[in-house]
Amino acid sequence: MSQQDNGQCLSRRDFFKVSATTGGALLIAVQLPGCASLPAGQAENALRPNAWLEVTPDNQVILTLDRVEMGQGTMTGMATLLGEELHVSPDRIKVVFAPVAEDYRQPDYGLQITGGSTSISSNWVRLREAGAAGRMMIEAAAAQLWQVPVTRVQAIDGVCQVAGNAAVLSYGELASLAALQRVPSSPALTAPENYRYIGKQSKRLDAQAKSFGQARFGIDVQLPGMRYAVLSRPPVAGGKVKRVDRARAQAAPGVVKVIETACGVAVVAEQYWQARKAQRLLDIEWDHGELAQISTDQVFDCYARALNDGASDVRDEGDFEAARVTADRTLKVEYRAPFLAHATLEPQNCTVHITKDKCEIWAPTQGPDIARAVARRETGFSSDQIQVHTTYIGGGFGRRLTQDFVAEAVAIARHLDTPVKLIWSREEDTRHDHYRPASLHRLEATFNAEGKVTGWRHDIAAPRILDHFVGDAAGAVAPGWTPQPMVRLAAGLAKLTQPDPSPVEGAQDLPYEIANLNVRYAKADAGIPISYWRSVGHSTNGFVTESFVDELAHAEGKDPVAYRLALLPATSRLRTVLIAATETAGWRQSLSEGRFQGVACHKSFGSYAAQVIEVSVVDGDIKIHRVVCAIDCGQVVNPDLVVAQMQSGIIFGLSAALYGNITHKEGQVEQSNFHDQPILRMPQTPRIEVVIVKSQISPTGVGEPGVPPVAPALANALFSATGQRLRSLPLVLA
Amino acid sequence: MKLLINGVEKEVNADPDTPLLWVIREELKMTGTKFGCGMGLCGACTVHLNGQAIRSCITPVQSVEGASITTIEGIGSVDQPHPLQSAWQALNVPQCGYCQSGQLMSAAALLANNPTPNDEDIMAAMTGNLCRCGTYPRIHAAIRQASGQAESPMAATVAYWEAQV
Numbered sequence: 001m002s003q004q005d006n007g008q009c010l011s012r013r014d015f016f017k018v019s020a021t022t023g024g025a026l027l028i029a030v031q032l033p034g035c036a037s038l039p040a041g042q043a044e045n046a047l048r049p050n051a052w053l054e055v056t057p058d059n060q061v062i063l064t065l066d067r068v069e070m071g072q073g074t075m076t077g078m079a080t081l082l083g084e085e086l087h088v089s090p091d092r093i094k095v096v097f098a099p100v101a102e103d104y105r106q107p108d109y110g111l112q113i114t115g116g117s118t119s120i121s122s123n124w125v126r127l128r129e130a131g132a133a134g135r136m137m138i139e140a141a142a143a144q145l146w147q148v149p150v151t152r153v154q155a156i157d158g159v160c161q162v163a164g165n166a167a168v169l170s171y172g173e174l175a176s177l178a179a180l181q182r183v184p185s186s187p188a189l190t191a192p193e194n195y196r197y198i199g200k201q202s203k204r205l206d207a208q209a210k211s212f213g214q215a216r217f218g219i220d221v222q223l224p225g226m227r228y229a230v231l232s233r234p235p236v237a238g239g240k241v242k243r244v245d246r247a248r249a250q251a252a253p254g255v256v257k258v259i260e261t262a263c264g265v266a267v268v269a270e271q272y273w274q275a276r277k278a279q280r281l282l283d284i285e286w287d288h289g290e291l292a293q294i295s296t297d298q299v300f301d302c303y304a305r306a307l308n309d310g311a312s313d314v315r316d317e318g319d320f321e322a323a324r325v326t327a328d329r330t331l332k333v334e335y336r337a338p339f340l341a342h343a344t345l346e347p348q349n350c351t352v353h354i355t356k357d358k359c360e361i362w363a364p365t366q367g368p369d370i371a372r373a374v375a376r377r378e379t380g381f382s383s384d385q386i387q388v389h390t391t392y393i394g395g396g397f398g399r400r401l402t403q404d405f406v407a408e409a410v411a412i413a414r415h416l417d418t419p420v421k422l423i424w425s426r427e428e429d430t431r432h433d434h435y436r437p438a439s440l441h442r443l444e445a446t447f448n449a450e451g452k453v454t455g456w457r458h459d460i461a462a463p464r465i466l467d468h469f470v471g472d473a474a475g476a477v478a479p480g481w482t483p484q485p486m487v488r489l490a491a492g493l494a495k496l497t498q499p500d501p502s503p504v505e506g507a508q509d510l511p512y513e514i515a516n517l518n519v520r521y522a523k524a525d526a527g528i529p530i531s532y533w534r535s536v537g538h539s540t541n542g543f544v545t546e547s548f549v550d551e552l553a554h555a556e557g558k559d560p561v562a563y564r565l566a567l568l569p570a571t572s573r574l575r576t577v578l579i580a581a582t583e584t585a586g587w588r589q590s591l592s593e594g595r596f597q598g599v600a601c602h603k604s605f606g607s608y609a610a611q612v613i614e615v616s617v618v619d620g621d622i623k624i625h626r627v628v629c630a631i632d633c634g635q636v637v638n639p640d641l642v643v644a645q646m647q648s649g650i651i652f653g654l655s656a657a658l659y660g661n662i663t664h665k666e667g668q669v670e671q672s673n674f675h676d677q678p679i680l681r682m683p684q685t686p687r688i689e690v691v692i693v694k695s696q697i698s699p700t701g702v703g704e705p706g707v708p709p710v711a712p713a714l715a716n717a718l719f720s721a722t723g724q725r726l727r728s729l730p731l732v733l734a
Numbered sequence: 735m736k737l738l739i740n741g742v743e744k745e746v747n748a749d750p751d752t753p754l755l756w757v758i759r760e761e762l763k764m765t766g767t768k769f770g771c772g773m774g775l776c777g778a779c780t781v782h783l784n785g786q787a788i789r790s791c792i793t794p795v796q797s798v799e800g801a802s803i804t805t806i807e808g809i810g811s812v813d814q815p816h817p818l819q820s821a822w823q824a825l826n827v828p829q830c831g832y833c834q835s836g837q838l839m840s841a842a843a844l845l846a847n848n849p850t851p852n853d854e855d856i857m858a859a860m861t862g863n864l865c866r867c868g869t870y871p872r873i874h875a876a877i878r879q880a881s882g883q884a885e886s887p888m889a890a891t892v893a894y895w896e897a898q899v
Contacts, residue, residue: 040768071830200825208829211822213766213806217832220765228760253749271760273752315757345770345778345832394768394832395866426771573897580895630895640826643892644872648829651868659780674775674864682870683857691893 028194052130053082057139061086061158061170062094066104067119069097070396071648072703073204073641074119077125077607080201080637082121084190085131088158090201097390100368100383111476112369115401115532117605117701120637124699125189130611132187134178136409137336140698141177142169192635192696202640206392211329218364218391221351223419227256228272229412230279232423233264233432236667237529238289241265247284252278261411263404268416272423288667291527296438296663302337303440303461311459314508316518320446323455327446331555335547335727337442337540339662340436340533341677346394347429350409351420354379355649357452359410364393366400373475374403378410378486383480397652398532401502402434403472429530430677431669436533437463439503440524441544445552446516453552455516458507458545463525465532506541506604506708511574512549512567528664534652535707538604542708543657543715543729546600550716551725560716561587561597573632573693574601577610580630580691583611594618595625600709606700607633608693611650612711614686615717620733622718624654624686629709632693634700641700643690649706650688655679657711661730735799739764740808742896750796755779757795758805766835770864777863780836781805787843787859806835809842818842821876825890829867837863841877850881 054062063082069075079090098104105112107122135155142160143150152162161168170663171178190200209215234240244265246258254274259266265282269275324330351362352375359379365371368388376385393400409422424432439462446455461680474491475484501508506521533539553563561582568575578601588597594616601610612624629646636642659678663670671677715726724734737744739762748757758767758781767790770778774789781790782804812815818841821827828834837860844851844859851859856877865873875886 071828073829074819166898204826204828206831207823207826207828208812210828210834211819211838212810212812213764213835215831216765217768219769220759222763222765271748271752273756274747277749277751343866345768345776345830345864347769393830395830397866423769426773428777564749576895584893632897639892640890643890644826644829644869647890648868648872651870652866673773674771675773679864679866680868680870681864682860682874685868685870685888687888688871689891689893691895693895693897695897 024258030264052127053086053134055171055178057172057175059158059170060094061088061092061171062096064098065095066098066398067106067114067392069206069388070114070366070393070400071135072119072645073638074114074180076203076205076641077120077637078123079133079205080197080358081127082131084195084197085128085187085731086135087155089538090197091203092158095205099130100372100388108520111367111473113367113401114396114400115366116431116704117607117703119702120699121606128189129187132189133184136184136187137178137181138171138174140181141174145169145174145177163673172352179534180302198210199636199639201638204641206654206694215392216364217394218344218351219349219394219423221391221421222603223353224352226419227268227270227416227422228275229268229409229420229422230272230275230425231264231408231412232279232284233428234286234288234515236286236288238291238527240289241284241286242287242590243285248281248283249278252276252281257415258282259412259415259499261408263408263411266412268412268420276425291667294526294528294667295665299438299528299664300440302526303524306461306522307440307442307459309520309522311461311520313518314504314521315517315519318455320455320457320516320518323516324444326448327454327604328449328451330444330446331551332444333548333551333727335441335544337543337729338660339438339528339530340656340660341397341662341675342397342399342533343670343679344395344397344399344479345533347426348399348405348424349422350405351419352409352413353420354410354413354416357385358492359413360389361406361410362389362391362563363406364391364400365403365406366393366396366398367403367476369476370472371403371406372403373409374407374472377475377482377484378407379414380450386624398536399433399726401469402531404434407498408525426674427672430672433662434468434529434531436539437465437503437530439540443544443548445548447555451556453514453556456510456512456514457518457520458480458510459520459522460503460541461501461522461524462509462540463530464500464523465502465536466498467495467525468530469532470494470498474573504537504541506538506602507545509603510545511569511572511603513569516529534649535604535704538704538708540600542600542602542604543711546709546712547715547727550712550719555717559588564601573608574603574610576693577601577608577630577632580612580693581612584630584689585614585626585628596717596721598713598720600712600716602705602708604701604708605707607631607702609705609707609709611713613710613713613717615714615721617718617721617733622658622733624684626687626689628689628691629706630691630693631702631705632695633702633705634695634697636692637699638690642692645702646690646706648690649704650710651680653707653710654714657714657729657731659730667694737803737861738797738801739803740805746795748795751794753791754781754793754795754798755790758790764805764807765782768832768835770833770836775864776833777840778833778836780863782838782839784845785843787844806839809838809875816842817856817880818845818876821880825872825876825879827869827872827876829869833863833865837865837873840861841873845881850883851877
């Protein structure tokens with residue numbers, strides 16, 4: 001990403017700025033530079049003001065949410081942090097989605113993106129401080145009004161009062177006076193034992209709207225005079241239109257225009273269905289480009305060649321080669337993981353209205369600032385002429401970090417004077433995704449004469465996601481005046497110079513203590529479009545490392561849980577989750593006839609997860625009965641949301657482990673819809689039990705850490721059940 | 735063409751082969767019903783036709799002329815929620831929420847025809863509705879709760895564990 005590794009980490013200070021708005025509202029802006037990476041040329045703006053909290057005279061408490069709500073519950077989590085210190089129940093807080101502004105960038109990434117399971121961790125201090133500062137100013141206003149020492153004022157549940165005095169004033173009534181108070185420079189935060197909402201709040205703020213069909217997603221945007229667009233894209237990524245006969249489509253009922261853009265051929269009509277029907281009348285000859293013949297076998301051949309040519313160390317401890325020379329025996333195996341689609345249930349879509357000097361965008365996007373940069377590139381407009389409205393998002397999982405759907409809609413809207421909504425079909429969504437990268441893994445373990453493991457080598461061949469992401473992202477990081485050629489140059493430089501942990505994360509940080517440890521990476525990119533997919537590199541490396549360590553346990557004749565515990569450092573937080581999950585699951589105790597268990601543990605996004613999966617196999621059919629998941633994510637903010645995210649990650653992980661497989665033939669994706677790229681349905685869903693480790697350590701991620709242990713725990717259970725060691729995803733029994 | 739939607743007669747002007755889904759969403763501007771797959775595979779577009787759950791994305795509008803259609807907007811309101819909508823909120827069922835209208839409509843049709851469905855009935859009625867966020871355990875639990883039955887074996891459970899390191 002855009003992070004600069006130049007050590008320019010500012011000392012951690014909080015800056016508050018307050019201004020009274022014309023309505024007399026109290027507006028608190030918080031600036032926390034922290035270790036945020038600042039793009040070149042922006043240093044003088046490092047102390048930039050940004051606003052989360054607003055208390056209005058009509059007693060509304062408004063939180064501007066700088067992350068997007070795509071199901072992970074960030075809306076509820078952020079309101080809980082603010083409400084805790086403001087002394088207002090989170091359900092009383094009105095949440096609005098933030099516009100694009102530098103102030104709303106995710107500080108670790110320097111981009112306004114929602115990803116990496118970081119929303120709670122990156123707002124843990126600054127949102128609570130924003131709430132505390134607001135409450136203290138309201139208390140000061142009440143003290144001034146009542147002529148009492150501020151220590152006598154109590155602010156509880158959105159009202160102020162003084163003990164022994166009947167007078168009560170709401171925060172709203174005090175807002176305009178509060179806005180004139182001095183801003184506390186370092187507000188004290190509530191001690192954990194006094195939390196009223198953190199660790200307790202469990203009501204989802206968006207549950208109501210989503211239970212009545214009232215939540216407005218990107219695809220629901222309605223504008224006066226709006227047209228509908230569908231787009232025929234090159235069937236092979238990187239292809240282009242060679243020739244198009246648009247006459248028949250153009251003449252179809254309701255068709256407004258047929259437009260050829262760099263992205264393909266769009267049909268714009270009065271109604272969506274008219275556009276779809278007319279699309280079938282297009283006669284397009286494609287230039288399939290460089291990937292015209294690519295197949296899945298060729299992708300893995302490319303990876304194998306890269307490993308044969310040599311991989312570079314990303315971690316090297318002890319001397320693996322020496323361990324191999326002296327080894328009594330070795331175990332050498334190959335693992336592979338396929339491309340995976342995100343399959344968000346809301347297909348990609350984007351609504352755009354371009355006028356002479358303005359471009360307005362409504363998009364379910366995980367990166368509104370990247371969307372704006374893409375629109376700048378497509379229109380030539382300046383940033384302040386482009387407005388991005390984010391909406392509720394019908395599933396993200398990383399898919400909506402890539403802004404291809406925005407670029408397409410903007411390119412189409414340039415040819416129209418009305419608003420236009422571009423909607424992808426499910427088939428288009430499956431075939432034109434930016435996939436979880438496929439990867440190839442060679443593992444080798446060495447054992448001494450006593451049969452004990454002495455060495456571990458893990459060689460990985462995979463593409464770098466950053467190389468595919470940086471083209472659009474560079475435009476969002478670069479200052480608004482940067483000419484497009486410079487943006488392209490910067491993106492090219494980033495590919496050469498920026499490190500990308502995604503192919504090796506979860507492998508290079510193997511938690512086990514093995515004397516001779518070597519992890520190596522070979523960059524291999526067959527050109528298939530790729531992107532971030534829930535838990536990213538951990539989704540593959542978790543499978544590979546936790547399956548292989550299970551192989552070692554069996555090779556040494558040890559119990560897989562005892563084996564892991566023996567290899568984990570005494571201080572590893574994985575120990576607790578491993579014990580919690582296995583004890584809760586009754587590891588290898590009193591299992592019903594025909595039931596088998598598998599275990600896996602993995603750290604990702606700062607959190608520690610362990611899972612025990614219980615299966616049976618009857619006539620080759622895999623049935624998953626029960627999953628026990630233990631999670632240590634530090635201080636829990638919303639317990640039920642942690643449970644929900646574990647349930648979600650496990651079911652998402654099971655879909656991938658059992659069915660996920662995007663394959664290519666003659667350059668084209670072979671899957672299309674839920675019949676040939678299925679996801680789990682209710683009857684396949686196991687009982688899930690969640691165990692949360694009590695902790696007051698600063699919170700870490702929950703959206704993704706539930707995913708990585710699923711596939712290896714299942715593979716390990718299937719090994720117990722059948723003796724088959726499945727080293728390739730999806731898991732298919734022989 | 736006339737449609738009877740949520741008890742109200744509406745005049746619509748769409749090509750006869752247009753799927754009901756798009757007429758509801760675009761012409762009638764009721765966006766609670768969602769587009770997910772276009773092939774009747776995911777259930778996001780589920781509505782009721784004369785009380786039975788159907789997939790509106792594969793139902794030509796001309797085939798439902800004169801029939802009674804109910805959408806998510808017609809089964810309950812915030813002030814007068816359907817029992818399922820109350821259970822949905824109480825158990826924090828939705829995540830991204832995109833599939834939930836369809837889930838609720840399938841569940842509502844089930845309860846209308848079978849007020850106390852057993853697990854097999856629930857699975858059979860809900861297997862056509864996909865949820866990418868994995869809310870199935872809570873959906874199952876909410877249907878059991880709304881039908882006044884004992885807690886679902888799939889219901890969310892949570893236990894706490896003392897840190898050991």
